[in-house]
Amino acid sequence: MLFRxxxxxxxxxxxxxxxxxxAEFQEWCxxxxxxxxxxxRADLRAGIVASTIANYAGKVRAEGADPAIPADFMPYLDRPEQAPQAEAQTLSDDELAAWADAAIFGIPPE
Structure with missing residues (x-):
């Protein structure tokens, strides 16, 4: 999230x-x-447009096939599911910096 x-x-x-x-980082999250x-989000928007065009054209889809949906046109949708988020934990700015260093640079917190 920090990179985004x-x-x-x-x-x-x-x-x-x-x-x-x-605190502000948590609000952004x-x-x-x-x-x-x-x-x-951009892939979703493009998928909506592409599925609308594919359904309108209709000739490309096999007869009796389900209508196209945005997910049909989203190349990276099949990502592994993430584990459920735990409840928010309050960290100090120093703890957040240590966490970010561990996550980004592989430097374990002290």
Whole structure:
């Protein structure tokens, strides 16, 4: 999520970590759950358009076949399912920095 946020804000991870508190980062995560952005969302929009055109044209689909759905045109949809999210945990800014270093650079927290 940190990388997506950095891309959306036009900042590097280091710049983002320097100005973003854990509380604000958590709010961005919650906002993303309500209104996602990025390539996954763009794939969905393209899938909607492509399925609409395919269903309108109709000639491409075999007779009796189900109508096309957006997922038919989303190349990366078959990703492994993620484990259910645990309840939110409150971390200090230092703990968040250690977590980010572990996640991004493979540096284990002390």
């Amino acid at each position: 946020l950095a891309l959306a804000m036009g900042r590097t991870i280091q710049e983002l970590r320097a100005v973003l508190s854990y 919650w906002y993303y759950q309500i209104e996602p952005w990025g390539e996954d």
